[in-house]
Amino acid sequence: xxxxxxxxxxxxxxxxxxxxxxxxxxxxxxxxxxxxxxxxxxxxxxxxxxxxxxxxxxxxxxxxxxxxxxxxxxxxxxxxxxxxxxxxxxxxxxxxxxxxxxxxxxxxxxxxxxxxxxxxxxxxxxxxxxxxxxxxxxxxxxxxxxxxxxxxxxxxx
Numbered sequence: 783x784x785x786x787x788x789x790x791x792x793x794x795x796x797x798x799x800x801x802x803x804x805x806x807x808x809x810x811x812x813x814x815x816x817x818x819x820x821x822x823x824x825x826x827x828x829x830x831x832x833x834x835x836x837x838x839x840x841x842x843x844x845x846x847x848x849x850x851x852x853x854x855x856x857x858x859x860x861x862x863x864x865x866x867x868x869x870x871x872x873x874x875x876x877x878x879x880x881x882x883x884x885x886x887x888x889x890x891x892x893x894x895x896x897x898x899x900x901x902x903x904x905x906x907x908x909x910x911x912x913x914x915x916x917x918x919x920x921x922x923x924x925x926x927x928x929x930x931x932x933x934x935x936x937x938x939x
Contacts, residue, residue, distance in 0.1 A: 790819045796912065798872070799874050801824060801826075801874065802845040803905075804823075804845040805819060805820055805821045805869075806819075807819055807903075808867065822851040824841050825846050825848045826841040839883075866897050867901070868917075870902070877906050880902060
């Protein structure tokens with residue numbers, strides 16, 4: 783991930799604060815110069831309003847990517863030959879960690895990640911200001927998402 787991509791993600795996290803933001807970095811696995819940030823809509827507040835029993839959290843502590851955005855992402859990956867490289871979201875008023883809820887959303891019902899090659903970036907936002915960020919990748923041996931070294935967040939910059 784280039785520094786410019788991080789700036790876009792940080793801006794979105796601050797703009798959508800105090801709610802969680804979410805999105806995806808798409809690109810060519812062989813050429814990071816083509817990477818783009820695809821901002822997604824967090825529909826968690828709508829889900830919570832319609833069905834608070836099944837969606838007990840609102841967008842301040844959870845995110846759900848709008849299915850329309852997922853369809854658009856899928857179309858871009860097919861038509862351009864791109865891949866989903868990184869999923870990202872923010873943690874307002876919380877540290878940058880891969881929560882149990884984050885793991886649950888990233889894993890299928892059989893315990894394998896939906897996108898095993900994609901990383902997950904979590905951006906911590908306190909009082910509308912970026913505090914920290916952490917990148918997580920699936921480790922097939924341990925069957926866990928492991929935090930990556932901070933330098934890997936700079937991606938190819």
